[in-house]
Amino acid sequence: MLAVHFGAGNIGRGFIGQLLSQSGYEVVFVDVNEEIVQKLQEKRHYRVIIAGEQIEEQHVYHVTALHSVKDHEAVLQHIARADFVTTAVGPNVLPLIAPVIAEGIRKRLEVNRTPVHIIACENMIGGSSFLKEHVWKKLSEEEQTMASQYCSFPNCAVDRIVPNQKNEDLLSVKVEPFFEWVIETKQMIGTIPPIEGVRIVDELPPYIERKLFTVNTGHALVAYLGYYKKFFTIHEAMKDEEIYADVVKALNESGRVLIQKYGWNADEHQIYIKKIVQRFTNSAITDEVTRVGRSPIRKLGPNDRLISPAKQYYDLFHEIPSGLVKGIAALLQFDYQEDTEAMELQETIRQMGIEGALSRYAGLELGHPLIAAVKTEVAMLAKQ
Numbered sequence: 001m002l003a004v005h006f007g008a009g010n011i012g013r014g015f016i017g018q019l020l021s022q023s024g025y026e027v028v029f030v031d032v033n034e035e036i037v038q039k040l041q042e043k044r045h046y047r048v049i050i051a052g053e054q055i056e057e058q059h060v061y062h063v064t065a066l067h068s069v070k071d072h073e074a075v076l077q078h079i080a081r082a083d084f085v086t087t088a089v090g091p092n093v094l095p096l097i098a099p100v101i102a103e104g105i106r107k108r109l110e111v112n113r114t115p116v117h118i119i120a121c122e123n124m125i126g127g128s129s130f131l132k133e134h135v136w137k138k139l140s141e142e143e144q145t146m147a148s149q150y151c152s153f154p155n156c157a158v159d160r161i162v163p164n165q166k167n168e169d170l171l172s173v174k175v176e177p178f179f180e181w182v183i184e185t186k187q188m189i190g191t192i193p194p195i196e197g198v199r200i201v202d203e204l205p206p207y208i209e210r211k212l213f214t215v216n217t218g219h220a221l222v223a224y225l226g227y228y229k230k231f232f233t234i235h236e237a238m239k240d241e242e243i244y245a246d247v248v249k250a251l252n253e254s255g256r257v258l259i260q261k262y263g264w265n266a267d268e269h270q271i272y273i274k275k276i277v278q279r280f281t282n283s284a285i286t287d288e289v290t291r292v293g294r295s296p297i298r299k300l301g302p303n304d305r306l307i308s309p310a311k312q313y314y315d316l317f318h319e320i321p322s323g324l325v326k327g328i329a330a331l332l333q334f335d336y337q338e339d340t341e342a343m344e345l346q347e348t349i350r351q352m353g354i355e356g357a358l359s360r361y362a363g364l365e366l367g368h369p370l371i372a373a374v375k376t377e378v379a380m381l382a383k384q
């Protein structure tokens, strides 16, 4: 059994690769980082350090890697044989890897007419569908018709906090103990071969929205408020009582939307929120606020973790969700110089103001009540 995984980074090695390997797959990572590719080829093994109250080590075997550009032909041959093609490269990179996946599918159609599941494990709604759109653009109509019989792109939700790594060896990954990988079966071709720990559901939206609008919404609030208050890590920021209270408030707002929209049980959702807030306080992992806050323009998107729940809250209850609005206001202050999106956002705010930036990136129409609320919150933050 073979899995080809694009992106041998934090979540690739620390979660997806680990689960696939433990489920009996030979895992071939594809990456552009030569050092990581070389080390994986040489060692064919790495460690996952599970950092909770106790520290536990797990060993991941039967892994290797290919360079996305230099080993092009070998990548195609592996895609032609794989049972799974998975990705964890970041939403913005999916269009860049789509051409090689399309070529791999073309090769596969020549030599192997069995189903393959192509799954984007990114923090976004409809990641695999988005990838499919870009792959399809590279195939002719005839190829698309043939590929439709064998290649499915099930959407999924992935949840495990894997910070940037500072270990002695390049391949080890320190991760939190918690993980959740939910895959949607709708529109799947054939059945999904078993992967240890994966939950299969018919309809993904309740799960991906619950995850994105709780874990990622809360995490974004800690990151941006923490950065604003000059905290370095997430767990340090969580010790600030005001930040802690702001996070809980925002999660109760997004929770109200999720309960109303999908019928989640209110008591169970409170337990879910508590568990997530507790995960943010894990001091066994060092997760920098600048990692969690990375790419603020993407995170300000209309379907992303702050604007989507805030807008849905306003549409459903005709009230301003002040916790979420504070998170958006804090995001607009994120001026971390090493983050190109943060720099672009700051420049846009200088040129077009907050209203212009929210209209351009968040898709809020000029005059939307959330804009005035965000502006008020920005002014309040400035007074602190």
Ligand SMILES: NC(=O)C1=CN([C@@H]2O[C@H](COP(=O)(O)OP(=O)(O)OC[C@H]3O[C@@H](n4cnc5c(N)ncnc54)[C@H](O)[C@@H]3O)[C@@H](O)[C@H]2O)C=CC1
Pocket (backbone or CB within 6 Å): 006, 007, 008, 009, 010, 011, 012, 030, 031, 032, 033, 068, 088, 089, 090, 091, 093, 096, 097, 121, 122, 123, 158, 159, 160, 161, 162, 163
């Ligand atoms: N780190 C985490 O806790 C979680 C991350 N995710 C999602 O997983 C995705 C990856 O995140 P991380 O692993 O944290 O990032 P990362 O930066 O650690 O890993 C991304 C990897 O993709 C590789 N890459 C970049 N361009 C490539 C290309 N053209 N071809 C092949 N490989 C390429 C990079 O070299 C890097 O090794 C993101 O969408 C993120 O939102 C989801 C859940 C948890």
Ligand SMILES: O=P(O)(O)OC[C@H]1O[C@](O)(CO)[C@@H](O)[C@@H]1O
Pocket (backbone or CB within 6 Å): 123, 158, 159, 160, 161, 162, 215, 216, 217, 219, 220, 291, 292, 293, 294, 295
């Ligand atoms: O990976 P992104 O979308 O940049 O955002 C960081 C977020 O994703 C995670 O890496 C994993 O869910 C969280 O640690 C954090 O909420």
